[in-house]
Amino acid sequence: MDSDSGGTMSRAERGELKCAQVLAGARRVFLSDGYEGASVDEIAREAGISKATLYRHFPDKAALFSAVLAEECRTQAGLHPELCYHDRPIADFLLDLARDVLNFSLGEFGQSIYRIAVAETVRFPDIGKTFYDTGSELNRVRLAPALELAVERGELVALDPDYAAHVFYGICKADLFIRGLLRIGDPPAPEEIEAHARRSVETFLRAFGKHD
Known part of the structure; x- marks a missing residue:
């Protein structure tokens, strides 16, 4: 426990490594047990460090949870890289995007972190805004320019691109996402996800396509 990996690392580098180690252990425990069920002792064991080392980086469980969720939000923000839409029909672009959104939001990780964020927002108000900004809001920012371009090319009717972007993500998450959150039935098979996309x-x- 608390073993060093390499004597050539600087003190700052060792500190960053330990912090990452703590966050990785805490992530596994929080996703498994939720906030209430997680204990500092279990997190320290999972991270392979002492409680003293953990407390040197984070003063309490609340600070640790906030750090884990902030890290997960940053990860979520990078999970949907911008797809090239300039030279593609909007239908093809949206289908790839729908697949991307569904594979993340219906996966165990995507569902677990969503449940935790919703459950703990009352306790940690900043969590809700951070989760929204790096999820729904970031998705809107990425999709709206593609919709605007599709309007200019005559593929879509005149629309409010921000509103239409939110509508698209809402359609993608309809039914399957809620059923998953509520653990209704078995997880959808790949062919069901493809059909839903x-x-x-x-x-x-x-609703928004240009129809002759």
Whole structure:
């Protein structure tokens, strides 16, 4: 426990490594047990460090949880890289995006971190805003320019791109996402996810697509 990995590392580098070690252990425990069920003792064991080392980096469980969720929000923000839409039909772009959104939001990690964020927002008000800003809001910022370009190219009717972006993500998460959160039925099979992605795009284009 608390073993050093390499004597050539600076003190700052060792500190960063220990901090990452603590966060990795805490992430596993929080996702498994939630905030209330997680204990500092268990987190220290999972991280392979002493409680004294943990407390040198984080004063209490609340600070540790906030740090873990902030890190997960940063990870979530990078999970959906901007797809190139300039030279692609909007339908193809949206289908790839729908697949990306569904694979993340229906996965065990995506569902677990969502449940925890919602459950703990009352206790930690900043968590809700951070989770929204790096999730729904970031998705809107990334999708809106593609929708604007599609309007200019005559693929979509005139629309409010910000509103339409939120509508698209709402359609993608309809039913399957809520069923997953509530653990209703078995997790969707890949073919069900693919069918839902295609229906989501078709529904969006029926509402906003240019029809001759």
